[in-house]
Amino acid sequence: MLGHLLKPECEELIRKKDWESLRIAFEEVDPADIAEILEDLPPEDSGLIFRILPRNVAGVAFEYLPIDQQTEIVQTLGSEQLKNVLNEMAPDDRTRLFEELPAEVTKRALEQLSADELRVARTLLGYPEDTAGRYMTPEYMALRPTMTAREAIDAIRKYGKGRETLNVLYIIDDRSELRADLRLSELVMADPDAKVGDLPTRQLVAIPATASKDEVISTFEKYDRVALPVTDSKGAMVGIITADDVLDVAAEQATEDIQKLGGLEALEAPYMEISTFEMLRKRGGWLAILLLGGMLTATAMGTFQNELLRAEVLALFLPLIIASGGNSGSQATSLIIRALALREIQLGDWWKVALRELRSGALLGVGLAAIGFLRVVAWEWLHRHGVLSHGYGEHYLLVALTVSVSLVGVVLIGAMIGSMLPFVLRRLGLDPAAASAPFVATIVDVTGIVIYFTVAAFILKTTLLAK
Amino acid sequence: MLGHLLKPECEELIRKKDWESLRIAFEEVDPADIAEILEDLPPEDSGLIFRILPRNVAGVAFEYLPIDQQTEIVQTLGSEQLKNVLNEMAPDDRTRLFEELPAEVTKRALEQLSADELRVARTLLGYPEDTAGRYMTPEYMALRPTMTAREAIDAIRKYGKGRETLNVLYIIDDRSELRADLRLSELVMADPDAKVGDLPTRQLVAIPATASKDEVISTFEKYDRVALPVTDSKGAMVGIITADDVLDVAAEQATEDIQKLGGLEALEAPYMEISTFEMLRKRGGWLAILLLGGMLTATAMGTFQNELLRAEVLALFLPLIIASGGNSGSQATSLIIRALALREIQLGDWWKVALRELRSGALLGVGLAAIGFLRVVAWEWLHRHGVLSHGYGEHYLLVALTVSVSLVGVVLIGAMIGSMLPFVLRRLGLDPAAASAPFVATIVDVTGIVIYFTVAAFILKTTLLAK
Numbered sequence: 001m002l003g004h005l006l007k008p009e010c011e012e013l014i015r016k017k018d019w020e021s022l023r024i025a026f027e028e029v030d031p032a033d034i035a036e037i038l039e040d041l042p043p044e045d046s047g048l049i050f051r052i053l054p055r056n057v058a059g060v061a062f063e064y065l066p067i068d069q070q071t072e073i074v075q076t077l078g079s080e081q082l083k084n085v086l087n088e089m090a091p092d093d094r095t096r097l098f099e100e101l102p103a104e105v106t107k108r109a110l111e112q113l114s115a116d117e118l119r120v121a122r123t124l125l126g127y128p129e130d131t132a133g134r135y136m137t138p139e140y141m142a143l144r145p146t147m148t149a150r151e152a153i154d155a156i157r158k159y160g161k162g163r164e165t166l167n168v169l170y171i172i173d174d175r176s177e178l179r180a181d182l183r184l185s186e187l188v189m190a191d192p193d194a195k196v197g198d199l200p201t202r203q204l205v206a207i208p209a210t211a212s213k214d215e216v217i218s219t220f221e222k223y224d225r226v227a228l229p230v231t232d233s234k235g236a237m238v239g240i241i242t243a244d245d246v247l248d249v250a251a252e253q254a255t256e257d258i259q260k261l262g263g264l265e266a267l268e269a270p271y272m273e274i275s276t277f278e279m280l281r282k283r284g285g286w287l288a289i290l291l292l293g294g295m296l297t298a299t300a301m302g303t304f305q306n307e308l309l310r311a312e313v314l315a316l317f318l319p320l321i322i323a324s325g326g327n328s329g330s331q332a333t334s335l336i337i338r339a340l341a342l343r344e345i346q347l348g349d350w351w352k353v354a355l356r357e358l359r360s361g362a363l364l365g366v367g368l369a370a371i372g373f374l375r376v377v378a379w380e381w382l383h384r385h386g387v388l389s390h391g392y393g394e395h396y397l398l399v400a401l402t403v404s405v406s407l408v409g410v411v412l413i414g415a416m417i418g419s420m421l422p423f424v425l426r427r428l429g430l431d432p433a434a435a436s437a438p439f440v441a442t443i444v445d446v447t448g449i450v451i452y453f454t455v456a457a458f459i460l461k462t463t464l465l466a467k
Numbered sequence: 468m469l470g471h472l473l474k475p476e477c478e479e480l481i482r483k484k485d486w487e488s489l490r491i492a493f494e495e496v497d498p499a500d501i502a503e504i505l506e507d508l509p510p511e512d513s514g515l516i517f518r519i520l521p522r523n524v525a526g527v528a529f530e531y532l533p534i535d536q537q538t539e540i541v542q543t544l545g546s547e548q549l550k551n552v553l554n555e556m557a558p559d560d561r562t563r564l565f566e567e568l569p570a571e572v573t574k575r576a577l578e579q580l581s582a583d584e585l586r587v588a589r590t591l592l593g594y595p596e597d598t599a600g601r602y603m604t605p606e607y608m609a610l611r612p613t614m615t616a617r618e619a620i621d622a623i624r625k626y627g628k629g630r631e632t633l634n635v636l637y638i639i640d641d642r643s644e645l646r647a648d649l650r651l652s653e654l655v656m657a658d659p660d661a662k663v664g665d666l667p668t669r670q671l672v673a674i675p676a677t678a679s680k681d682e683v684i685s686t687f688e689k690y691d692r693v694a695l696p697v698t699d700s701k702g703a704m705v706g707i708i709t710a711d712d713v714l715d716v717a718a719e720q721a722t723e724d725i726q727k728l729g730g731l732e733a734l735e736a737p738y739m740e741i742s743t744f745e746m747l748r749k750r751g752g753w754l755a756i757l758l759l760g761g762m763l764t765a766t767a768m769g770t771f772q773n774e775l776l777r778a779e780v781l782a783l784f785l786p787l788i789i790a791s792g793g794n795s796g797s798q799a800t801s802l803i804i805r806a807l808a809l810r811e812i813q814l815g816d817w818w819k820v821a822l823r824e825l826r827s828g829a830l831l832g833v834g835l836a837a838i839g840f841l842r843v844v845a846w847e848w849l850h851r852h853g854v855l856s857h858g859y860g861e862h863y864l865l866v867a868l869t870v871s872v873s874l875v876g877v878v879l880i881g882a883m884i885g886s887m888l889p890f891v892l893r894r895l896g897l898d899p900a901a902a903s904a905p906f907v908a909t910i911v912d913v914t915g916i917v918i919y920f921t922v923a924a925f926i927l928k929t930t931l932l933a934k
Contacts, residue, residue: 030670166652185633203497254721262801295788334729
């Protein structure tokens, strides 16, 4: 967009130290696009740019920057600039910044706030991380039920400037209890002499300040509102959350879930910006745990060493068998993690899910078993007709049967483990999204080895595994 | 919430056929909550409820229902009710419904629309699936630049009723070109005699009607607006998209990406509602493809049969080695798929990503190699001290070395394949999200077997694999 077109010119002007032209060039640009330009500049240069931007533009552009760049810039700004930027930021964005700053920088930053702003920041910071209280802004417009529509509009004209949203107004009684919300458009269309409290309103939907990130997202998805009020335990209104902020929170949540499903801890910054050390920490931890868990496969294999020695043909199909179990488990776990996140299913639904997966797993297993059987028979046929050099020996039909029966077993077990693990984790109070595809695959690998060799011992006991 | 409290009472009233009490009970309930109650009822009962709901409530509640239940209900409604429901629905939701309906039902449904509504539905249906054109609604409020603020507010009072949003108004010139957007709150706060065209406005951001789902989502994430205008190739405004609709689209997109990452085709309905046949189709296709691909592991194993026969200890660590490669690949692919979806990285960044993954993969591989080495040595020590019955023989140090070197190789290759596959898919014009964890694992499995036995052949050629 615009940002990309401007970037080379802008870098040219910075090189020439032509601040006046830069200031003019930025006048017409949306703060979101200025932020996009700043993102790619080294922190020193972004600091310079902040100095030439008009106060309020600097504040808004700053809000659009990724959180890790905000922390970097905050540490390079002088007190005066820091004060300007912080005072211009929306309270909810400022709260998120404070969460990320090192303690000593937070202290310095809090000192820069006006008394009012400080009170606001403290209120927001009082709620636990990842709850509605952290995402709300107290910059909403409240109305008394006894005002007329005309008085309400006059109040908005007088006090509305700078509020996060005026699209929805909140009718609050004397005891600061939230009575109703009213769209600005309805107020504009109402009879100017009608009492605000008497205007017809929608059902009131409010989010408790302690609601989790998931609850906030799903309430917005359910009710399709542009903003929702946040209330404390006594029903008093403490702030609002707007739909555009929820969009950011939902995107963040989806990123976390996808990264966890891939088998790593969620990153706190975009892929290209994270340090190598951080990257190793987020990935190495899980890789090491999975490796240690995966060592059980070596132990399981060890107990079947005799079978392996007598029928080395079994080793050929081992990777195939355990991979199929892992694939089936990975499918099931991704389905269930997402359904739990979207609240399509609840903890108590585990047995309904188990029944569905039992059926799906068994049917999928039978399908794969048929393919596996045909594959072994076809290869043997090709071998006997001189096309392939290796064959599976005289008992190839029994080998094919072993592979098939094992496939039914591992696909079924994969579906069961993959679908139940997220429930188990949630039941234990952990995040179901931690049931990653690699985690499920590791558990299924061990089980798959046991199933395969047990089936083989049974089917091949009088032939390949005789004696 | 409210819905859950009411449900038992409501079912009781349906059983008693007490329609009058039901009608009264529903009067105070938000349509979103009515939809929640309807969701759990059999289609016949939902049909009955629609008959007693006031016209406009029925339409809104219907919009909140999941798309598959909407299609079911549409097929049970009489012409009169169908007409009411369709005419009350927002055009964008109606478009999504039409996409899902069987052709003959679509035809019947289109016939129920008024001439104006039909024109709107046809316009929306003219844009390709998953583009901005399909998500927009033409129900916005346009203003002429020559109007005064007072005239504009009068126009809203007169014509605003029923528009999807009045929070943002659009200033359109004589040639229906979009000039600017204006928040209703700014209009309310403006001097009543000021010309609308002269009011200060934000930079205009518009979405082309052909923009993809991803582009729509990322534009909303970037600009934090409650609604954005949609324009055709000539810059004429054709509709708006609102943030709450984008929230639904983004959630849908994240669900698809998570399910694809898990190795299945994205489901078109919630987990508990999808039919067994559909479930098997979405999962079975990929499982079969992965099984066929995984058969290459058996082929790869076949070429190393001699090594396996001479050093069966190698088989013990095989599942561990290939699983580690798969885990590393699964991490890398989930990172890259998400970064591509969020536009944090572009197609041209592939070589930067390759460099990062080369470094991360090598370092992670070395870390895992150290753990693997210690594991083999520790087990052998325990065996020699009588704790474990199985040992790895006199050449256990060489075995440990083989396992370690192979781990470095497979973890590195896993990171490279996992990160590059999404780029390759996008380059081929396919969806990068199809690079699922199981898909990557299958490719890495085959590579891992080759790496492992090649390393073993080299390290053990004078000892275990001699002759």
